[in-house]
Amino acid sequence: MSDPRPPTLDQLAVFLAIVEEGSFAAAARRLKRATSVVSYTIANLEAQLGLALFDRAGTRTPRLTEAGRAVLSDARSVGLAVDGLIAKARGLQAGLEAEVAFVVDVMVPMQTLVAAFEAFSAAFPTVPLRLYVEAMGAVTQTVRDGIAGVGLSGPLDRGLEGMAHRQVGAVRLVPVAAPAHPLARNRSRTPAAEACKHLQLVLTDRSALTAGRDFAVLAAQTWRLADLGAKHALLLAGIGWGSMPEAMVRDDLASGRLVRLDLDAWDNTTYPLQVVHKLAAPPGPASRWLVERIETALTDA
Secondary structure, three states: OOOOOOOOHHHHHHHHHHHHHOOHHHHHHHHOOOHHHHHHHHHHHHHHHOOOOEEOOOOOOOEEOHHHHHHHHHHHHHHHHHHHHHHHHHHHHOOOOOOEEEEEEOOOOHHHHHHHHHHHHHHOOOOOEEEEEEOOHHHHHHHHOOOOOEEEEOOOOOOOOOEEEEEEEEEEEEEEEOOOOOOOOOOOOEOHHHHOOOOEEEEOOOOOOOOOOOOOOOOOOEEEEOOHHHHHHHHHOOOOEEEEEHHHOHHHHHHOOOEEOOEOOOOOOEEEEEEEEEOOOOOOHHHHHHHHHHHHHHHHO
16 A cells, blocks of 8 residues: 555545535535546545545445544645635735734733724734733833834833824723721821822833833832732732722722722822834734724723
């Protein structure tokens, strides 16, 4: 017995058509070929693989042999891969990006973005998404370094050469602490001077673009954390107080795990968000579509 030889894509397409249509004649009609051509193609495929794929004896309806059933899933996988390649090629011809690399500020609650990402997956099934999460200036730095093509960044206090940005929304920040914290036990509005006496947990920046810049920092004593999840965990443990995106602590506030502080220096504090990209590399159609959906998600949140 000779070694199996690789089948052609056309042979696999004919094989799958017969399985899906139930007969050689029906497959021939679907493929707009003569039935004899379909039979000849399958005979060649069986000869190349060294396997009988259909049992034709005693019935007008071909039935898959055990070997035919064994190779069916692989044939379908190849067919799906080819369909995906063709769909991607069509998208690239139409100007779609080969990939969308997107970086988002850690302050943006992921649940706010999920609907946009789900819609993106349905609208652009052939365009893979690469997602990065960074803090403050590190978002813009990721775009500036060419790692991501577009970003959703927090506030920048100056323009950056070669970069374009526009505001698309904001995240509301709320000051919180564990119920046992002294500030949480205060039943009246707390003066800023009192909040300054207590340890504040602050999200730090790993980027040189905004290194050393403080956002909504009141206390003289601070712990600076590079991870928002770590900050959240410390707040729940009663270590210090700090600001968190309202959507991220909504359940904690409802359950009493955290208490919203009433600070007189903290009325409607928001964290502005802006889309950033290189002037020389404007977002493609899939990236623009995603940004527009995120703007809608931020508005509806």
